[in-house]
Amino acid sequence: MCQVDEEYNGQLEHRGAPRVSKKCVKCKENTAVLIIRAGDAFCRGCFKDYFIHKFRAMLGKNRVIFPGEKVLLAVSGGPASISMLSQVQEGLSRDAPKKLRFVPGIIYIDDGGASGQSMEERKRAVAQLESVFRATNYHYHIVHLEQVSSLPSSVLEAGSSATEKPETGLSYKAAVDHFIQTRKNQNQHSDLSVENGQSHLSSLSMQEVQNEVTSPITPEHTQALQRLFASVRTLTAKEDLLHTLRQHLILHTARTQGYTKVMMGDSCSRLAIKLLSNISLGRGASLAMDTGFSDPRYGDVVIVRPMRDYSSKEIAYYNRMFDIPSVFIPGLDTKAQDKASIQRLTESFVTKLQTDFPSTVSTIYRTSEKLHTACPPQNTNTQLSAKCLLCVCALDTKLGDCIFHLNCNTLIT
Amino acid sequence: MPVLCSSCAEKRAVLKRPKTAHSLCKECFFWAFEEEVHQTIVSAQLFKHGETVGIGASGGKDSTVLAHVMKVLNERYNYGLKLLLLSVDEGITGYRDDSLETVKRNQQQYELPLKIVSYEELYGWTMDAIVKQVGLKNNCTFCGVFRRQALDRGAMMLKVDKICTGHNADDVAETVLMNVLRGDIARLRRCTAISTASEGEGVVPRCKPLKYAYEKEIVLYAYFKKLDYFSTECIYSPNAYRGHARTFLKDLEAVRPSAIMDVIHSGENLSVREGVKMPVQGTCGRCGYISSQALCKSCVLLEGLNRGLPRLGIGKHHRLHEKILSQQPLTQVEERKLKAVNF
Numbered sequence: 001m002c003q004v005d006e007e008y009n010g011q012l013e014h015r016g017a018p019r020v021s022k023k024c025v026k027c028k029e030n031t032a033v034l035i036i037r038a039g040d041a042f043c044r045g046c047f048k049d050y051f052i053h054k055f056r057a058m059l060g061k062n063r064v065i066f067p068g069e070k071v072l073l074a075v076s077g078g079p080a081s082i083s084m085l086s087q088v089q090e091g092l093s094r095d096a097p098k099k100l101r102f103v104p105g106i107i108y109i110d111d112g113g114a115s116g117q118s119m120e121e122r123k124r125a126v127a128q129l130e131s132v133f134r135a136t137n138y139h140y141h142i143v144h145l146e147q148v149s150s151l152p153s154s155v156l157e158a159g160s161s162a163t164e165k166p167e168t169g170l171s172y173k174a175a176v177d178h179f180i181q182t183r184k185n186q187n188q189h190s191d192l193s194v195e196n197g198q199s200h201l202s203s204l205s206m207q208e209v210q211n212e213v214t215s216p217i218t219p220e221h222t223q224a225l226q227r228l229f230a231s232v233r234t235l236t237a238k239e240d241l242l243h244t245l246r247q248h249l250i251l252h253t254a255r256t257q258g259y260t261k262v263m264m265g266d267s268c269s270r271l272a273i274k275l276l277s278n279i280s281l282g283r284g285a286s287l288a289m290d291t292g293f294s295d296p297r298y299g300d301v302v303i304v305r306p307m308r309d310y311s312s313k314e315i316a317y318y319n320r321m322f323d324i325p326s327v328f329i330p331g332l333d334t335k336a337q338d339k340a341s342i343q344r345l346t347e348s349f350v351t352k353l354q355t356d357f358p359s360t361v362s363t364i365y366r367t368s369e370k371l372h373t374a375c376p377p378q379n380t381n382t383q384l385s386a387k388c389l390l391c392v393c394a395l396d397t398k399l400g401d402c403i404f405h406l407n408c409n410t411l412i413t
Numbered sequence: 414m415p416v417l418c419s420s421c422a423e424k425r426a427v428l429k430r431p432k433t434a435h436s437l438c439k440e441c442f443f444w445a446f447e448e449e450v451h452q453t454i455v456s457a458q459l460f461k462h463g464e465t466v467g468i469g470a471s472g473g474k475d476s477t478v479l480a481h482v483m484k485v486l487n488e489r490y491n492y493g494l495k496l497l498l499l500s501v502d503e504g505i506t507g508y509r510d511d512s513l514e515t516v517k518r519n520q521q522q523y524e525l526p527l528k529i530v531s532y533e534e535l536y537g538w539t540m541d542a543i544v545k546q547v548g549l550k551n552n553c554t555f556c557g558v559f560r561r562q563a564l565d566r567g568a569m570m571l572k573v574d575k576i577c578t579g580h581n582a583d584d585v586a587e588t589v590l591m592n593v594l595r596g597d598i599a600r601l602r603r604c605t606a607i608s609t610a611s612e613g614e615g616v617v618p619r620c621k622p623l624k625y626a627y628e629k630e631i632v633l634y635a636y637f638k639k640l641d642y643f644s645t646e647c648i649y650s651p652n653a654y655r656g657h658a659r660t661f662l663k664d665l666e667a668v669r670p671s672a673i674m675d676v677i678h679s680g681e682n683l684s685v686r687e688g689v690k691m692p693v694q695g696t697c698g699r700c701g702y703i704s705s706q707a708l709c710k711s712c713v714l715l716e717g718l719n720r721g722l723p724r725l726g727i728g729k730h731h732r733l734h735e736k737i738l739s740q741q742p743l744t745q746v747e748e749r750k751l752k753a754v755n756f
Binding site for chain 1: 589590593594595596598601657661664665667668669672674675676678679680681682683684685686689
């Protein structure tokens with residue numbers, strides 16, 4: 001290795017280092033302005049096409065969004081969810097060929113109470129986001145985390161689908177027809193039970209009028225929330241709790257406002273980190289649902305993740321090149337050390353490994369694709385006891401073996 | 414105020430258990446550790462009465478503790494097993510020759526018969542020679558594949574019914590994480606099983622009685638029992654990919670000690686979608702060993718080494734199996750790709 005007259009006899013392939021002065025690999029005319037992955041250099045126009053096409057292809061390949069459906073977009077203000085919002089705008093705009101056809105709504109959950117922000121900071125962040133939302137002209141809902149205390153217990157149950165889930169053998173077209181049929185039936189016959197259910201749910205929660213912030217929260221609510229989070233000792237568990245509460249709030253809003261689908265803005269990198277940290281937390285049984293494209297565990301509301309094919313690098317480049325405004329809002333783990341929580345640790349591990357082995361994130365992503373995504377059968381009568389109360393996934397602990405599995409063969413000394 | 418043992422509340426506590434953070438005295442800790450291994454063996458029904466069991470002994474802490482605990486439990490609970498020590502000599506100077514001395518001492522201390530098989534006599538190659546050809550990366554593949562076959566051959570020579578290895582909870586958790594990082598779905602499904610499949614010719618089933626024992630507890634047990642073991646790590650290990658998974662796991666344990674068990678639990682509950690291509694078990698065309706391809710991995714690796722094409726076993730090479738089986742020469746391009754990269 002260190003010999004002076006060592007000869008490299010042509011074994012090492014000479015691979016040209018990717019240079020940006022190359023031509024775009026797609027149109028081969030314009031000069032490339034950025035490089036994605038190992039050697040794909042794109043020019044501006046081709047990159048935009050590539051980005052938009054990926055979004056449409058992701059929605060088109062997994063045909064779960066029916067035309068005319070109400071879809072709730074969960075936006076946190078970060079680059080990925082704002083990018084998703086702009087993609088939806090692109091897709092719905094009039095001049096797009098084969099434009100998407102669904103009715104979007106936006107939800108933002110203000111969790112400043114849990115991360116210890118002051119009211120002024122929270123109001124500022126909300127105002128910034130509101131200006132972004134207003135520019136889109138979609139209905140939006142701003143929900144505060146403090147409203148968790150007034151959620152009904154129906155969020156802990158998987159509802160039966162309002163539209164009966166068609167057999168998997170049916171083609172997409174038939175499923176769409178079925179969907180439109182059931183909606184017409186609901187509107188015509190004004191299905192009393194469904195309406196009653198909806199209004200009942202609405203009256204239980206605090207009144208939400210579309211396009212307005214909910215009634216101002218009192219300091220007592222904020223204190224109650226802070227007490228709840230202070231009672232959880234480790235940051236890992238706090239982040240887990242925050243995630244669960246957010247899911248419940250989104251689910252509740254979707255149910256009361258009549259949304260049947262929720263779009264989350266998780267990018268490929270974020271999902272790889274989530275997969276690894278879920279394995280470390282012991283959530284192997286529900287991995288497929290937590291990181292797959294569609295999450296059908298709630299029955300009537302399906303969660304989809306259309307951004308799961310984008311790495312955070314691509315999203316960052318796109319936002320920068322096309323001036324998509326994103327708002328940074330500090331969360332629970334901002335400025336936390338590497339070892340403060342399992343999620344933080346996993347994030348730093350994956351990003352460091354990615355620099356040495358550039359295929360890490362995509363390999364983890366492909367592993368998650370091969371995992372089982374089928375949801376448990378819908379006969380809730382027999383299966384009620386077999387679902388976890390908080391995350392509504394099938395239980396992976398058996399009562400009989402509880403000493404063996406739960407404590408994993410730890411003797412109680 | 415001295416801290417009392419939380420189990421017997423009589424003696425002073427001398428250690429804090431890594432798994433549960435209980436403070437325990439020596440005897441209670443020994444009892445807890447041995448009982449847990451006993452529970453693992455009994456509930457997974459690892460052994461039958463009257464079987465001959467080979468203990469894979471390397472002289473390191475895991476196999477020394479395994480040999481000791483197996484001997485203790487065999488007598489205490491009357492398993493009725495006949496125990497032997499089985500050791501593999503990979504030919505790594507400065508590491509394996511020293512640890513083999515430890516195994517020979519173990520043989521006298523535990524009064525168990527010992528058999529040593531070496532790579533030199535089985536394959537004609539030592540690990541040192543292999544590393545000289547292959548380089549510092551990817552040599553763990555050779556060592557691991559050859560060792561597996563060596564253990565099986567040694568077991569067949571001794572006519573044992575089962576082999577047990579000293580894999581601990583940390584090892585299994587690292588393997589789960591490594592398989593996720595490398596995208597190896599087939600191994601991901603199998604790696605958390607406590608014992609391998611037991612049907613087929615020439616296959617000796619293998620089990621891991623220490624699967625739920627933390628590595629730290631094994632070290633504590635060996636230290637307090639003053640067991641004789643060899644504690645240096647393999648000289649080629651710093652460059653292995655497993656090192657990354659290991660560092661991550663150690664950090665996880667520092668944040669939350671139960672994380673190791675949680676990773677194993679997640680691994681056990683992973684389910685793979687139907688329609689994903691899985692390897693099917695068959696036999697090797699050349700040596701008759703079990704294999705999922707036309708040629709078993711060790712035949713491929715050996716062929717590569719003997720022909721001076723060390724990269725033959727690394728990466729995808731299924732198309733070349735037929736060529737090797739029929740002794741055809743490889744083309745220029747293929748040869749060039751398979752030669753070692755000299756640094």
